[in-house]
Amino acid sequence: MDAKRITIFVCCIVLLVLAPLGAADVSTIIEQAKRNSSRIQLIELQKANSDISIAMGEVEETTGITVSGEVSYKDAVLVSNSSNSVEISPSIVITLPNDGNTKITVGASSITKTITSDSYWSANPSIGMSHTFKFGDNGDALTDLKLAQQKLSIDYQYRESLYNFESSIYSKIAEILAYEMDLLDAEKNLLVQQTQISNALKLKTTTEGSTTYRNMQLNLAKLENAKTSILRKMAMAKTQYEQLTGLVYEDIGEIGAADLEFSYLPTGDTNVIIAAMELEIASEELALQQRRTVSTSTGKTTPSLVVDGSASIRHIDDILTQTNYKIQGGIDYYAGSFSTSAAASLEWLPNGTRVPSLTIGGSWSNNPTVASDVMEIQTLQNDITIAGINYQEAMLTYQSDAGQLEADILSHQLDVEAFKEEASYRQQLLEDAIEAFERGLVTQTDVDQARLDVELTTYQNRIYALQALILENRAKALQL
Structure with a gap:
């Protein structure tokens, strides 16, 4: 009877693992979330207002x-x-x-x-x-520089916001999948512990009230508390997912493959270019002020x-x-x-x-304002120095972020390769268990648990796929 309970439990888990095959694709979820999210609506409105402001500045x-x-x-x-x-x-x-x-x-x-x-x-x-x-230049170059910098900054912030929004959804889905894995593992452990207690009482290897029995009951209580904790965390994660996407969480379908190709940009990303333009703007403001002085x-x-x-x-x-x-x-x-x-x-x-x-x-x-002009020029010279430092800091930040991303991509790829070997090993164990069961060397429960270990790799594969999409968005942001 106990073996049948475990077998039924394992079969249910297998069905749960296979259920997402007919669920919504992650790409579809992202598109629906963008339509439903008030955060995205705010981002779009801010972008539209900024575009109007830019267009007004460019009206001939x-x-x-x-x-x-x-x-x-x-x-x-x-x-x-x-x-x-x-x-x-x-x-x-x-x-x-x-x-x-x-x-x-x-x-x-x-x-x-x-x-x-x-x-x-x-x-x-x-x-x-x-x-x-x-x-000579009467300030037109400075105006053009500021306008170009503003356009670049607006576009960068808009696209980065979209990438961050997508990544937050990927991260939340991965978190829920991890809780589902933990829950399945907790339920399996809980059922095994209940079976052990039941068998011990039937075989009279322990009695109620004994020290061994109390220890087994304590372990059972810990497993129940662990399951409750996982359920509460998963419920909170699903609520956060609904707040983030405007969608009720359902089983996840296909997850597209990520493109993890990343090319280091010698000139830096958009943040570096914006900092370089800020330095050029500061230099032009100084030159303009010097012309005004005379x-x-x-x-x-x-x-x-x-x-x-x-x-x-x-x-x-x-x-x-x-x-x-x-x-x-x-x-x-x-x-x-x-x-x-x-x-x-x-x-x-x-x-x-x-x-x-x-x-x-x-x-x-x-020039009756020579003293104040000298102070103004000194201030603008200091602005150039500050802009130069900011440019160097932006370049260093980009180099650090790019290096970290390359390391994270490599680490992810190594983890995936190692997991593939583990998944292959689990598959081999399942095949060995099936063969041993046919010879009468193991029970059906052993086979079902081996099959469960193989099916649970599906969860981990999905989590790795979502992590890859997050890395892809990081790479896109650093290549803007």
């Missing part, structure tokens, strides 16, 4: 158009005419989306028309254009040349029709605390006279 400027004007009514003497009049001053400014901020201005300083019988009217239309040529008076951080020109007509239609033509142009050059300018114009008067003019100017000023 479009042509800007500004239309303005004034309309006024006057009751006053206008030139040679004394009458009520209406004056209009329209203006259109077009700004082109280029590096030089090219501006085209079309307008009229005033268009005046009398509103009585007098025929007086005047107009002064004009068109002008200006363009700025920059001789450009306090002009407000320009790089030498620049502003070129402008315009053409205008002034027409008056009164007793005598008069028309003036004028063209003019100018340049302004800024370099540090020094600036110079030149302007020229040519005007045609109604009598045919031409009136040229030329104006040259310049300015220079000292």
Whole structure:
């Protein structure tokens, strides 16, 4: 009867081990968990917000158009005419989306028309254009660096978060499988101990109340406590699994093979690249501040040349029709605390006279904030030193993590190879037990227990497969 109990128990265990064959694949569980998890939803929302922020920073400027004007009514003497009049001053400014901020201005300083019988009217239309040529970086490189670093950091954090989420599920499933193995082993030990006590009483090798019997009962109580402890831990692990995935834990089906190929990156992972970009940003901020220090008076951080020109007509239609033509142009050059300018114009008067003019100017000023600028530059130099140290630390961390990962992969592969030998050994023991049973040398219980040992390797194989997937995610994160 006792042998039958053990046989039935072992058969049940075999069925439990084989049950996961029709269960959900781990890859399916991962996908469902990603859809259900509030943690993943938060990660996705953060990524979406970050992408929008990046996109806003990359929006290209479009042509800007500004239309303005004034309309006024006057009751006053206008030139040679004394009458009520209406004056209009329209203006259109077009700004082109280029590096030089090219501006085209079309307008009229005033268009005046009398509103009585007098025929007086005047107009002064004009068109002008200006363009700025920059001789050096005015901070655009720094902006591009920060934007590139931000994009890289956002993508890295997003993908690393997904890998960590997947690995946490793999780890939790492996933990539950380990508890299931422990539970099966505890139940087997518990049944064996109960059988030993029952047989001892039947064979009268011990009696109730004896020291031997009490010791056997104590061992039985310990085994029951161990089983209870495993059940409680497994229940807690399943609850945590449900909280993590949003799914009720069920038997695990197929576990995909992991790719454990890992290539060491001489330049480091994304964290190292981000640290290197931080060092470059710190250097660029120092260079920009140094240019600002010598450009306090002009407000320009790089030498620049502003070129402008315009053409205008002034027409008056009164007793005598008069028309003036004028063209003019100018340049302004800024370099540090020094600036110079030149302007020229040519005007045609109604009598045919031409009136040229030329104006040259310049300015220079000292730097009144030299003390604070020196401190600011020193701070930025310290930032470069700190960024350099951080870069070295990031590289050392990557080298350490990569070395540890390579060691862990090798250790895992060696453990799997050793377990394969153990699994082969268990299979051989089962075959030997079956052969011995056919000869009547062992009992059915011995065969069933050998078969149980073989079937339990399925659990360990699954745990090793999950551990391999965790290692794969670690390798992916270090190769981002």
